[in-house]
Amino acid sequence: MAKTIIEVEKQTGISSRTIRFWLSKGLFPFVERDKNGVNYFSDRDIEWVMWVDCFRKIGMSIEKVKDYINLATKGKSSAPS
Numbered sequence: 001m002a003k004t005i006i007e008v009e010k011q012t013g014i015s016s017r018t019i020r021f022w023l024s025k026g027l028f029p030f031v032e033r034d035k036n037g038v039n040y041f042s043d044r045d046i047e048w049v050m051w052v053d054c055f056r057k058i059g060m061s062i063e064k065v066k067d068y069i070n071l072a073t074k075g076k077s078s079a080p081s
Helices: 005-012 016-024 043-057 062-078
Strands: none
Touching: 005 016, 005 043, 016 043, 043 062
16 A cells, blocks of 8 residues: 555654655655655555665765665666676
8 A cells, every 4th residue: 555755754754854855866766646746655665765764874875875776676687797
């Protein structure tokens, strides 16, 4: 079941303001938006939110997080052969 940013905030403890900021930076490529502009997070998206939080807590830059997400979404095709 998809959740709103407020529901994600309650579940993760990460502020909705922070989640919105990360969303605006393109860190959640699969979050869906309805015709009214409301973002809905799947369970998979919420896992990404928690990963991004971990990465930021260890000091990873937004740009490096974006690079990681880009590679992770490509799967094995991004690994050197």
